Amino acid sequence: MELELEHMRSILDEAIVETRSTPLENRPRLPPHSPKQAESGYREGSQPNAGYLFGSQPGPLRDGLNFFGAALAVCRIIGAKVSTAGRATGYSSAIPAWRRRIEERIAKARALIGRLICFRSGNNRPRIVRTVRMAFAGTNVSLSQPDITQKLTERIDDLKQRIAAWGKRIRRYTERSTRFNQNRLFQSDQKRLYESLERPMVSGTGPAPNQADTVAFWRGLWSEQVNHSEGPWTEVVASQCVGITPMDPVIITPDDVAEAVRRAPNWKKSGA
Structure with a gap:
């Protein structure tokens, strides 16, 4: 009995460590019952064993990760089927069947376009001719008729339009x-979302700008006095604004800045 309990305890420790070191989307999927039901059922079925296994855990299963790891350990101990594919592989990263079918159609259409172009350019090999005849099967088009070149062009354009439509369908699904x-990630983990949106820094391949030239360029824009010739409309606007009381100057103190930063939500950029 002690050896069995030690074995179950090692399974529990491994499950908790695995849960803490695995991202949420890659954790295994538990059976339909919830982790609470799994832990409760195991306690009722073997109260002494459950107390030995779960009682000594830090903060006995109050931590959500410990709770999930305990449920995973129970499923493995009782032999319940646990999916090892992970949530991301089973859902978000899996390619839907309809998309695979569309991609297969696009591949076949592109191969057919290539053979039609070969036949139009004068390639009369038996395999090419057989494919062209299959492309026009069910129609009144004959390969020996005078306007076969025009029919081939129309068929190629039709296939290209279908490929474009299928591609737009896949693009709409991907964007959605x-x-x-x-x-969903913004609601659960904003930090991970913003990290995923960051673009990698691309360093230039050309020579670095000369510091003296850079300073001279910006000094010519900001340091030299420039006299601008204003139009007559500015005098009209100035005369209309004579009776307007100027706004009191706004003085921003360090306390105001500290209060604004304290009230701002996390990951909020400046000026937004």
């Missing part, structure tokens, strides 16, 4: 899926 995942 990206927006959905970003909105």
Whole structure:
């Protein structure tokens, strides 16, 4: 009995360590019952064992990760089926069947376009001719008719339009899926969302700018006095604004800045 309990305890420790070191989207999927039901059922089925296994855990299962790890350990001990594919592999990263079918159609259409172009350019190999005949199967088009070149061009254009339509369908799905995942990630972990949106820094391949030239350029814009010739409309606007009381100057103190920063939510950029 002691060996069995030690074995179950090692399973529990491994499950908790695995849970803490694995991102949420890659954790294994538990059976339909909730972690609370799994832990409660195991306590009722073997109260002494459950007290030995779970009682000595730090903050006995009050931590959500410990709770999930305990449920995972229970499922493994009782032999319940646990998916090892992970949530991301089973859902977000999996390619839907309809998308695979569309991609297969696009690949076949592109291969057919290539053979039609070969036949139009004079390639009369048996395999090419057989493919062209299959492309026009069910129509009144004959490969020996005078306007076969025009028919081939029309067929190629039709296939290109279908490929474009299929591509737009996949693009719309990808954009919608990206927006959905970003909105869900914004609600759960804003830091990870902003990190995923950061673009990698691209360093220039050309020579570095000369410091003296850079200073001279900006000094010519900001340091030299420039006399601007204003139009007559400025005098009209100035005369109309004579009776307006100027606004009191706004003085921003360090306390005001500290209060504004304290009230701002996390990951809020300056000026927004």
